[in-house]
Amino acid sequence: MRKIYIFDTTLRDGEQSPGVNLNTQEKVEIALQLEKLGVDRIEAGFPAASPGDLAAVNAVARAVKNASIIGLSRSREQDIDAAREALKGAQDPCLHLFLATSPIHRKHKLRMEKEQVLETAERAIRYAKQYFDKIEFSPEDAGRTELDFLCEVTAMAIRAGATVVNIPDTVGYMTPSEFGNIFKTLKSNVEGIEKIQLSAHCHDDLGMATANALAAILNGADQIEGTINGIGERAGNTAIEEVAMTLATRAEFFQATTSLQLKEIAKTSRLVSKLTGMVVPGNKAIVGANAFAHESGIHQDGMLKEKTTYEIISPETIGLKESKLVLGKHSGRHAFREKLIDLGYELEEEAVNAAFAKFKDLADKKKDVSDEDIRALLEEKLIDTPEVFTLKSLQVNYSNQSVPGATVSIGTGEGVVVEKTAEGNGSVDAIYNAIDAVTGESVELEDYSIKSVSQGKDALGEVHVVLKQDEVSAQGRGLSTDILEASARAYIDALNRLIDKRKSPGRRDKMSLI
Ligand SMILES: CC(=O)SCCNC(=O)CCNC(=O)[C@H](O)C(C)(C)COP(=O)(O)OP(=O)(O)OC[C@H]1O[C@@H](n2cnc3c(N)ncnc32)[C@H](O)[C@@H]1OP(=O)(O)O
Ligand SMILES: CC(C)C(=O)C(=O)O
Numbered sequence: 001m002r003k004i005y006i007f008d009t010t011l012r013d014g015e016q017s018p019g020v021n022l023n024t025q026e027k028v029e030i031a032l033q034l035e036k037l038g039v040d041r042i043e044a045g046f047p048a049a050s051p052g053d054l055a056a057v058n059a060v061a062r063a064v065k066n067a068s069i070i071g072l073s074r075s076r077e078q079d080i081d082a083a084r085e086a087l088k089g090a091q092d093p094c095l096h097l098f099l100a101t102s103p104i105h106r107k108h109k110l111r112m113e114k115e116q117v118l119e120t121a122e123r124a125i126r127y128a129k130q131y132f133d134k135i136e137f138s139p140e141d142a143g144r145t146e147l148d149f150l151c152e153v154t155a156m157a158i159r160a161g162a163t164v165v166n167i168p169d170t171v172g173y174m175t176p177s178e179f180g181n182i183f184k185t186l187k188s189n190v191e192g193i194e195k196i197q198l199s200a201h202c203h204d205d206l207g208m209a210t211a212n213a214l215a216a217i218l219n220g221a222d223q224i225e226g227t228i229n230g231i232g233e234r235a236g237n238t239a240i241e242e243v244a245m246t247l248a249t250r251a252e253f254f255q256a257t258t259s260l261q262l263k264e265i266a267k268t269s270r271l272v273s274k275l276t277g278m279v280v281p282g283n284k285a286i287v288g289a290n291a292f293a294h295e296s297g298i299h300q301d302g303m304l305k306e307k308t309t310y311e312i313i314s315p316e317t318i319g320l321k322e323s324k325l326v327l328g329k330h331s332g333r334h335a336f337r338e339k340l341i342d343l344g345y346e347l348e349e350e351a352v353n354a355a356f357a358k359f360k361d362l363a364d365k366k367k368d369v370s371d372e373d374i375r376a377l378l379e380e381k382l383i384d385t386p387e388v389f390t391l392k393s394l395q396v397n398y399s400n401q402s403v404p405g406a407t408v409s410i411g412t413g414e415g416v417v418v419e420k421t422a423e424g425n426g427s428v429d430a431i432y433n434a435i436d437a438v439t440g441e442s443v444e445l446e447d448y449s450i451k452s453v454s455q456g457k458d459a460l461g462e463v464h465v466v467l468k469q470d471e472v473s474a475q476g477r478g479l480s481t482d483i484l485e486a487s488a489r490a491y492i493d494a495l496n497r498l499i500d501k502r503k504s505p506g507r508r509d510k511m512s513l514i
Contacts, residue, residue: 001257004247005223006240007041007166007199008034010272011060012072013237014227015045020276024056031060033271034228035067037264039240041223043070043096047086048079054086061090068092068134075099075124084131094134096166097124101153102141114149118156125160136164138201143169143179150182151189158192164199164223169212172205172235180215187220199223202238204230209238210285214246217256228272229280229287241265241286241318249312265318286318293324297332300325304334327374329363343371345378362460365481370454376462376479388413388499389439389492396427396484406430408488410438428487435491443467443498445491450483463490467498474498 011027014020022030027044034042044060045053061069069090071083075097087093099110099121106112112120121137128135137157142150154165167182174182179202187193200216200223202209213224230239244260251257269287273280282290292315294300302309303325315323325335336356340347347355358377363369392409407421408431420437424430432445447466452459461483465476476494480486 001251001255004217004221004243004256004258005040005197005199006038006244006258006260007043007070007223007225008039008227008240009043009201009225009237010034010227010231011056012043012045012070013201013225013232014272014276016233017231017236017276017278020231020278022056022275024052024059026275027056028059028063030272030275031064031067031069033264033268035064036261037268038259038261039067040259041068041070041094043072043225045086046072048073048076048082054082057083057086058088061087061093065091068094070094070096070136072096072098073124073128075120077124077127080124080128080131087132092134093132094136094163095128095132096136096138097121097128097162098138098140098168099124100140100170101149102144103146104144105141118153121153122156122160125157125162129161133163135162136166136199137162138166138168140168141170142167142182143171143174147182147185151186154186154190155192158190158196162196164197166199166201166223166225167216167221168201169203169209170201172203172209174202174208174212176208176211176215179212180219183216183219183221197222199225200238201225203233204235204237207235209236210242210246213238213243214254217243217247217254228268229278229284231272231276231278239285239287241269245286245313245318248317262317263319266320286313292320292322293326295326295328296330297335300335301332304338327359327363327369328367329360331363339371339374340378343374343378347378362481366458366460367456372454373460376453376460386496386500388496389435391485391488391492392417394431394485394488396431398427404430406434408434408438410435410492412438427484431484431488432491435488435495439495441469441495441498443469443495446473448487450486453479461486463487465490465494467491467494469498469502472498472501474501 015022031042044057047054047057057071071086073079073083073095083095101117125137139153157165169179198221200213200221202212224243226238226240228240230236244258247254247256247258280287282288294303299310333356337352355378390411392411395407397405403423404427405423409417409419411417418438420434422430422433422437424433446468449464451462453462454460458481460479460481463478463486466473474494474497476490478486478489478493
């Protein structure tokens with residue numbers, strides 16, 4: 001297996017993400033975690049950018065023992081001097097020099113002819129070589145540079161003393177076959193290429209940063225530059241975790257490996273996200289919250305039978321505990337039954353089916369169904385009171401400029417549905433007055449409370465009421481993603497219990513069993 005060196009630039013290109021600003025302490029914390037992750041090289045910053053960045057690079061250089069520390073520098077003596085200062089104390093320092101080579105950058109940004117670019121870069125490399133053994137040179141925007149000129153620049157960098165030549169696709173413009181071809185061409189045309197390492201630095205503007213990095217590996221790149229979670233300038237850089245996991249998962253194809261401790265990936269990703277404030281999208285490869293979560297019934301069934309049906313990486317590999325089977329509207333009975341067992345419920349097939357039907361109703365209204373939701377559904381189901389009244393529909397008219405009103409349709413047994421409208425002090429009062437109008441029951445509302453069973457805006461609301469009639473009281477409970485519907489259901493539940501108690505006075509209120 002060929003070793004691919006991992007050059008992490010989370011602290012430099014990653015910090016160039018708009019809105020990200022890491023202080024010295026945060027840079028050191030991330031660098032120490034990158035050291036645990038086992039990256040070979042850490043680009044800690046751009047020392048000439050500010051005194052603060054110079055100090056941060058220096059702090060990283062002094063703190064990290066098991067990775068080479070790199071400072072970025074323009075091809076200018078003042079930047080090189082700042083990097084020399086910053087890298088004092090590093091066990092294995094390296095200077096990263098760059099100068100753009102593409103026609104667009106030469107003409108509009110640098111305002112230099114090809115010859116001036118060659119001269120400026122060579123002068124900088126030779127100046128730096130007095131102070132650094134290790135120098136990486138990057139022809140910025142190499143992807144859009146004429147291939148023959150890129151060969152010329154690379155040959156110059158090798159002659160001048162660069163130890164690594166990094167090929168950046170600065171604007172994420174390349175396709176994998178084009179980018180791979182650059183490496184193939186450099187490898188077979190540049191004199192002295194075998195003396196240095198070739199590196200790839202890709203951006204994700206067209207979503208191909210990882211694919212391009214892998215194409216570079218297939219065509220001879222020795223090093224991949226990238227960031228944790230793929231953060232970086234504009235759309236970001238190659239995500240290191242994606243490259244490492246691709247090489248690990250498809251070892252037979254790439255015949256290449258990294259020295260990363262894969263189990264540290266999840267932890268590193270969380271730390272970088274926390275300190276940069278850049279949230280990892282749920283569907284992000286390897287480290288997104290959904291990368292090991294399965295929602296659909298057919299996939300969950302496959303996972304329960306054999307994990308490799310739908311997982312090419314086990315979550316333990318990157319330091320996560322386990323895959324998640326998320327219950328939602330696409331889930332099936334297999335996963336639902338498994339969840340019931342997990343939660344400690346042993347139900348007959350018929351009860352499972354009834355609970356599953358309720359679960360599907362809830363899942364239609366709610367994004368994720370949590371364990372609390374399932375418990376609430378089951379416990380509601382397990383209480384077996386004859387339903388004299390059932391809520392069929394509910395409509396509420398509320399405006400803070402007028403008296404609230406509610407219309408309820410209630411099944412009253414024997415297949416009769418009665419609809420009534422009433423007003424009240426508030427929406428709940430109006431609903432309860434309308435229910436009283438249908439049922440004709442005279443009850444007193446002794447208590448009303450509401451709580452959220454699960455989390456999020458679409459959480460299930462659980463309403464508890466206590467109704468009293470002739471010194472007999474009964475509790476009722478209602479669940480819904482809508483609190484007004486939960487209120488109506490709780491009231492009707494309590495009414496049914498009161499009626500049940502009236503019929504069999506000795507019977508214990510089963511709510512107390514919950
Ligand atoms: C592709 C990349 O990611 S490259 C790294 C990008 N990162 C950063 O730019 C972050 C740090 N940068 C900074 O803090 C500032 O830009 C500094 C301190 C480096 C320079 O600031 P200033 O001196 O005010 O210059 P400013 O940024 O406005 O312009 C850049 C100058 O550098 C020149 N330049 C750009 N790249 C290089 C290079 N590799 N070598 C030499 N000169 C360069 C530009 O042509 C321009 O020169 P000019 O002033 O003669 O027109
Ligand atoms: C400095 C270089 C490597 C860079 O960040 C780029 O070209 O994207």
